[in-house]
Amino acid sequence: MKHRTFFWFILPSLAAMIAFIALPLVSVVIQSMHVEHEQIMSVTENCGPFGCKEEVSVDAEATAALRAESPLGRFNGLGTYFDRGHLASQEVATAWQERTSLGDFFSRLYNLPLYKAIAFTLTYTFIVTPLVIMLGLAIALGVNRLAPALKGPTIFVSLLPMIVTPLIGSLILFWMIDAQGIIGKSLQWIFDDPELSLKASPTLTWITLMVYGVWHGAPFAFVVFYAGLQTVSSETLEAARIDGATRWQQVRYVVIPHLMPLAVFVSLIQLMDNFRVFEPIIGFSAQANASSLSSIIFTDLRGDVIRFNSAAATSVITIIGVAILLSPVLIRTWRDFKGKAV
């Protein structure tokens, strides 16, 4: 294809991406380096019967005018990145110097909002992803054994948790685990503890969110693995049987190696999706016990005072996180591409 033709074909799509993905990224970086204007102080001289006094007061009018005129605020360099709400360099240094043990250091770190969010996001990503893959594989193996007439309806039902709007799916589960809902009540009965509430403790909230994550993600892994199972060569399986492989050995040494490339694909997609975990935290009203990088950006933008610079700084840090997460994939694809070209 000629370069010119290529350009005209790709132009609309490229323009949309530049205007609404690339430029916002620039905007995020710029916003993160600015901070709202300080309040303007005015000095007035107040003269009374006992002599004159100088009084400093906030000039509300001038402040409002200045803020309205340049809403971006004043340049702050990397100041926002290192303040207490973000990387908190000072607090981290103090925590390191005053630590009594490594555990103590981490628990101090956990009190800082950004590190708390990072802790949850990473834990969620790296626990949910492997569980999704294992559950998906188990379901695929099970469904593969069903009678053909049952396969269609089973796949239909299996797709539902994935297809449902994440916020709606988490609300549905949230109502069920409510202390007065069906699952909440059942758990109270099982553990014989009428006070048990899944919302009360951070640990239980984390577990609930991850259970939701697995429920939501498993269908995707299932569908991909199920499609992969259809292409397992029956000759290889038969050969393995003739050589005396047990059922488990057939799965372990024939089926799983065949599905390995698919597992890489599923884990890549799941890593990307789980890293931006957001809706379940809102749906489960779990902001108090669990926050992810996305949810603290949301809170900054939604609060009574909108803090653009803080949200922007967290966004930049999140994007760097995504880049680190993706870098192995990008490097591998680049090598493949170069290999093909040569």
Place this chain on the structure above:
Amino acid sequence: MSNAALKTPRSIVYLSAGFVIFWVIIASFPFFWTLWGSFKVQGDFFSKADWRNALWGTRTIVETGGPFTGAGYHGAWVQEEFWRAALNTFIVVFFTVVISLTLGTLGGYALARSGARYAFWLLMIALVFRAMPHITLVSGYMLPFFQWNLWGHLPTTIIVLVAINQPFTLWMLHSFFLNIPKDLDESAKVDGCTQFQAFRHVIIPVMWPGVITTGLFSFLLAYNDFAVTSMLLSESNRTMVPAIAGFLGSTFEEGNVMFAVAAVVSATAPLFVLVMFFQRQIVSGLTAGAVKG
């Protein structure tokens, strides 16, 4: 093939069937429970006394006279005007899908037919864009949109959703076009067509299965979005998902939770229908990316 060695032991058959049944219950029960409960009053759906009240509708009979009530639906659709949100969702989703497919088909076709190095880089950049949490982009939009008075309108949201959708659409359609033999449009060009004419007369007639599948996923992205719609739309322009979140934030009085439950069921229904009719396309779309690498 029907020899004894192939026969599966009973225990494994039972175990595997049992596991599938277990999964089917986990996957579907929450939806049926919520659908059933949406026709009850709050005293039954969240029962202080006995969860079985939700099955028989004990409080519902006391309060309304019958075991089922449409009060939640009436409250949501009529009293809280959920139909506005449904209409907005329809507008946003329709235009997002149409525009992103138009742009995506052109772009995906170009990427599939160009072997140049920059095409590869575009795909890589698209992959990075695809991985970015949407909310990080939203924080980039907010301030400029406030400044230019673009904030709160449906067209703004549609364009933003189209753009966020592009990386995924490009990847998917790119892999579909790779599957359409190159000879097809090459021979049209030999016969004197320009590249665009070849695309128009040769490729468009055969591309529909891929476009429909991609369209389904664009639909899901726009329909399920919460981050963009909740931040960029004013209250009167809200779509269904932020409207449901709004029900929860403002109204925790007795009975009003049932509005949210009814709204949730209403918003899930179209997705059920979608899966029912397009199950095959959804499955093939999910696996397309994986199988083709």
